[in-house]
Amino acid sequence: MRREPPQTVGDYAPLLFPAAMLTIFFVVPFGTMIAVSFFQRQQGGFYTPAFVFDNYGRFLSAFFGSVLGFSLMMAVAVAICCVVLALPFTYMLTRMARSVQVVWLVALLSVLSLSEVIIGFAWSTLFSRTAGITNILVALGLMGEAKALTPSFAAVLTGMVYQAFPYTVLVLFPALVRLDPTLTEAARTLGASPLKAFFTVVVPALRNTIVATLIMVFIFALGSYLLPQLLGRPQHWTLSVLITDQAIYQSNMPFAAAMAVFLVLVTLGLVALTVIAGRKGEAA
Amino acid sequence: MSGLALQNVVKEFGSFRAVNNVELTVPHGTFVCMLGPSGCGKTTLLRMIAGLDLPTGGAIRLDGEDITRVPTHKRNLGMVFQSLALFPHLTVGENIAYPLRIRKAPKEDQKRRVEELLSMIHLAGYADRPVSKLSGGQRQRVAIARALAISPKLFLLDEPLSALDAKLREAMQVELRQLQQQLGITTIVVTHDQREAMTMADTVVVMNGGEIRQAASPIEIYRRPADSFVADFIGQTNLIEAEADTQGQVSVLGQPVPGLALPAGAAKATLSIRPEDVHLTAPVAGAISGTVTFVRDLGGTIETFVDVAGRQIVAVSTPRQRPDVTVGQQVGVALTPDVCVVLRK
Ligand SMILES: Nc1ncnc2c1ncn2[C@@H]1O[C@H](COP(=O)(O)OP(=O)(O)O)[C@@H](O)[C@H]1O
Numbered sequence: 280m281r282r283e284p285p286q287t288v289g290d291y292a293p294l295l296f297p298a299a300m301l302t303i304f305f306v307v308p309f310g311t312m313i314a315v316s317f318f319q320r321q322q323g324g325f326y327t328p329a330f331v332f333d334n335y336g337r338f339l340s341a342f343f344g345s346v347l348g349f350s351l352m353m354a355v356a357v358a359i360c361c362v363v364l365a366l367p368f369t370y371m372l373t374r375m376a377r378s379v380q381v382v383w384l385v386a387l388l389s390v391l392s393l394s395e396v397i398i399g400f401a402w403s404t405l406f407s408r409t410a411g412i413t414n415i416l417v418a419l420g421l422m423g424e425a426k427a428l429t430p431s432f433a434a435v436l437t438g439m440v441y442q443a444f445p446y447t448v449l450v451l452f453p454a455l456v457r458l459d460p461t462l463t464e465a466a467r468t469l470g471a472s473p474l475k476a477f478f479t480v481v482v483p484a485l486r487n488t489i490v491a492t493l494i495m496v497f498i499f500a501l502g503s504y505l506l507p508q509l510l511g512r513p514q515h516w517t518l519s520v521l522i523t524d525q526a527i528y529q530s531n532m533p534f535a536a537a538m539a540v541f542l543v544l545v546t547l548g549l550v551a552l553t554v555i556a557g558r559k560g561e562a563a
Numbered sequence: 564m565s566g567l568a569l570q571n572v573v574k575e576f577g578s579f580r581a582v583n584n585v586e587l588t589v590p591h592g593t594f595v596c597m598l599g600p601s602g603c604g605k606t607t608l609l610r611m612i613a614g615l616d617l618p619t620g621g622a623i624r625l626d627g628e629d630i631t632r633v634p635t636h637k638r639n640l641g642m643v644f645q646s647l648a649l650f651p652h653l654t655v656g657e658n659i660a661y662p663l664r665i666r667k668a669p670k671e672d673q674k675r676r677v678e679e680l681l682s683m684i685h686l687a688g689y690a691d692r693p694v695s696k697l698s699g700g701q702r703q704r705v706a707i708a709r710a711l712a713i714s715p716k717l718f719l720l721d722e723p724l725s726a727l728d729a730k731l732r733e734a735m736q737v738e739l740r741q742l743q744q745q746l747g748i749t750t751i752v753v754t755h756d757q758r759e760a761m762t763m764a765d766t767v768v769v770m771n772g773g774e775i776r777q778a779a780s781p782i783e784i785y786r787r788p789a790d791s792f793v794a795d796f797i798g799q800t801n802l803i804e805a806e807a808d809t810q811g812q813v814s815v816l817g818q819p820v821p822g823l824a825l826p827a828g829a830a831k832a833t834l835s836i837r838p839e840d841v842h843l844t845a846p847v848a849g850a851i852s853g854t855v856t857f858v859r860d861l862g863g864t865i866e867t868f869v870d871v872a873g874r875q876i877v878a879v880s881t882p883r884q885r886p887d888v889t890v891g892q893q894v895g896v897a898l899t900p901d902v903c904v905v906l907r908k
Pocket residue numbers: 576581599600601602603604605606607608
């Protein structure tokens with residue numbers, strides 16, 4: 280089929296609907312947020328239109344800098360954990376019988392339907408001293424006495440990995456299904472053990488998918504604001520927690536907006552860097 | 564014994580027997596073609612030899628050693644897959660060097676070997692190209708070079724030429740055979756194309772329904788097919804019933820053929836008569852005769868279809884010996900005992 284370039288204004292009509300949607304649900308709210316981030320805060324919870332950099336200025340402190348650093352580190356850790364766990368898992372899943380695959384995918388989808396609150400409370404129970412998994416270890420004689428595993432960094436990480444894992448599997452699944460299974464078989468006939476074949480063929484052949492998945496989970500994890508509060512100490516709170524705190528509890532919309540805009544910019548910058556690095560690697 | 568031996572190999576998928584009691588010996592340095600219709604178990608058998616599938620029963624020996632349960636990566640073989648399975652993330656040179664890299668060969672050795680192989684497959688200077696930029700025939704050659712990089716004990720190919728167009732395929736068949744003779748490597752090729760098998764093989768193994776029907780040299784398979792399946796599958800043939808009376812006198816299509824004998828005690832048997840062995844004559848009393856129903860003149864060969872008492876017999880001749888017949892004409896069909904192959908079943 281040959282595609283004609285659009286001739287008249289009418290030919291652009293199919294673009295109208297997506298353009299309107301994008302404007303209403305993305306451009307307008309985001310534009311509003313950018314605008315608010317420059318507004319002047321009024322004591323008592325409101326703000327007046329202005330064009331000041333105070334909100335950004337306040338942000339450039341050691342405290343917020345370290346929170347931002349921690350948030351990014353946390354999101355990177357979640358992304359790496361998810362991909363490291365999900366890649367072999369999904370690879371094995373694609374090699375199982377169709378019926379087994381369906382059962383696993385349904386189970387993962389049902390995890391997706393859980394809200395962050397439920398996941399948070401479930402894990403805080405599992406990590407608690409009185410009803411947690413350490414009691415099982417005690418019963419098995421592996422541990423002296425039960426103890427609380429939360430609040431801690433590991434608990435936050437576990438909760439966030441648990442939440443993002445189904446997404447990771449669902450994103451990796453189609454690429455792994457499409458991967459020609461004879462590639463690994465060929466590697467084995469050429470002298471690679473199954474493990475070596477996985478690392479020398481499956482992983483490099485899926486490089487772009489893996490990078491894209493890392494970025495997706497990273498962004499997903501950046502937005503998490505309940506799990507750090509439910510499973511972590513205040514030093515484990517991410518920027519999203521502070522944004523929520525400022526916006527809802529401190530009623531400081533301009534400052535919350537400024538932080539959100541800054542987070543978006545930093546995220547975009549990091550993603551761009553990753554993509555450029557990926558391109559370079561490709562060319563080399 | 565040096566070479567490959569399959570002993571009573573069986574493969575079942577659930578209750579389905581894909582490979583049934585296969586016995587075969589492949590002496591070192593021979594070129595074997597496994598030939599059979601689609602779904603007859605050729606790929607399954609090849610995969611068991613490669614170690615990609617485990618046999619349900621039986622044993623596979625290589626140079627006297629039982630390798631039935633040796634994992635694929637320890638068998639030191641080279642295999643070319645039907646899909647070629649070239650690694651898309653590696654260049655031509657890196658693909659060919661892969662088995663050497665996995666075995667941690669020194670970098671200079673890898674480079675030298677890759678260059679050696681590239682010139683062997685007439686692709687010198689292609690080392691740095693991505694495999695996606697190659698033509699079908701070139702990819703084919705790269706897959707072959709990669710499989711041969713370590714000088715394997717066994718060279719296995721699963722329908723390696725099926726993706727190529729007819730002309731290129733014929734050229735590659737000759738090239739593959741010459742390469743194998745030059746390297747003296749034990750080679751097993753799976754194919755469903757009998758021309759391909761006849762072109763390349765020392766031994767053709769004809770399979771059907773998971774069983775070996777005959778394993779012999781191409782000319783033996785053609786001249787002395789073991790059964791009606793082999794006779795029919797390899798080239799064109801006329802399958803005709805023969806009957807013996809109590810004195811052992813054999814008649815074909817109601818006419819006696821002196822000098823032809825069936826196996827002792829058999830009252831009936833099927834004969835295979837190649838079309839080029841059927842000679843048409845003027846109708847003679849006391850000989851087989853029939854009516855010409857169609858003449859197919861292909862230029863290089865002429866096929867004459869004759870109806871003899873409801874059975875169709877095909878005769879093939881060259882233009883120089885063109886039978887002077889027209890459709891509807893009565894002709895005699897001359898059969899001599901030496902052209903009639905009595906089939907096992
Ligand atoms: N993994 C499998 N599971 C079930 N049946 C299979 C499997 N692999 C092959 N078969 C069956 O075994 C038979 C032989 O297959 P195959 O060896 O691929 O045939 P060929 O290569 O001669 O065309 C076919 O009927 C096929 O359906």
